[in-house]
Amino acid sequence: xxxxQQSPESLIVPEGAMSSLNCTFSNSASQSIWWYxxxxxxxxxxxxxxxxxxxxxEGRLTVxxxxxxxxxxxxxxxxxxxxxxxxxxxxxxxxxxxxxxxxTGTTVSVSP
Amino acid sequence: NSKVIQxxxxxxxGQGQKAKMRCIPEKGHPVVFxxxxxxxxxxxxLINFQNQEVLxxxxxxxKRFSAECPSNSPCSLEIQSSEAGDSALYLCASRSGGxxxxxxGPGTRLTxx
Numbered sequence: 001x002x003x004x005q006q007s008p009e010s011l012i013v014p015e016g017a018m019s020s021l022n023c024t025f026s027n028s029a030s031q032s033i034w035w036y037x038x039x040x041x042x043x044x045x046x047x048x049x050x051x052x053x054x055x056x057x058e059g060r061l062t063v064x065x066x067x068x069x070x071x072x073x074x075x076x077x078x079x080x081x082x083x084x085x086x087x088x089x090x091x092x093x094x095x096x097x098x099x100x101x102x103x104t105g106t107t108v109s110v111s112p
Numbered sequence: 113n114s115k116v117i118q119x120x121x122x123x124x125x126g127q128g129q130k131a132k133m134r135c136i137p138e139k140g141h142p143v144v145f146x147x148x149x150x151x152x153x154x155x156x157x158l159i160n161f162q163n164q165e166v167l168x169x170x171x172x173x174x175k176r177f178s179a180e181c182p183s184n185s186p187c188s189l190e191i192q193s194s195e196a197g198d199s200a201l202y203l204c205a206s207r208s209g210g211x212x213x214x215x216x217g218p219g220t221r222l223t224x225x
Contacts, residue, residue: 097162
């Protein structure tokens with residue numbers, strides 16, 4: 001059974017600071033790793049995905065993937081109060097139509 | 113912004129009752145997923161479809177849960193006999209072909225009393 005674990009469970013950062021979130025997964029044969037953002041009362045919304053080892057940058061987001069250590073991290077530069085949400089790491093596998101396996105999330109609170 | 117529509121947003125049932133929820137995927141998305149998210153943020157994949165065909169489903173789904181995605185009608189997920197442990201947010205997501213992003217609806221929050 002594939003597992004996805006996230007740390008920390010919660011994070012409080014001041015406005016303008018960097019938010020750093022971690023995720024480990026159990027199977028190096030995973031396809032893509034996704035980061036989703038979920039606000040209260042809403043469904044998850046995809047932020048960024050990565051497949052290959054290395055890093056990928058999109059706007060204020062940077063994600064780093066190391067398949068050898070089964071670790072991926074998300075960094076949000078210049079955090080804003082609107083970034084306050086639950087961040088979910090999700091891994092997809094080719095089998096079964098690429099259903100996602102989610103971690104239990106990191107709750108980020110950005111204080112003005 | 114996601115255009116996946118889920119109805120109803122809230123559903124309250126007694127134990128043993130049927131609970132049915134619906135999903136209209138984004139236009140042009142042939143792949144539909146159902147997930148269960150509990151109050152501890154634990155997600156469980158339930159079933160997925162490509163067009164009207166089941167791709168994969170977990171054991172739980174095979175017993176008390178049934179789902180379908182008929183052509184030209186909303187997809188649906190039905191729990192035949194609700195249990196307290198079924199109280200959760202049920203999320204529908206859709207995707208175009210390939211390995212792209214899954215777009216989620218706002219979910220149906222089921223409470224089983």
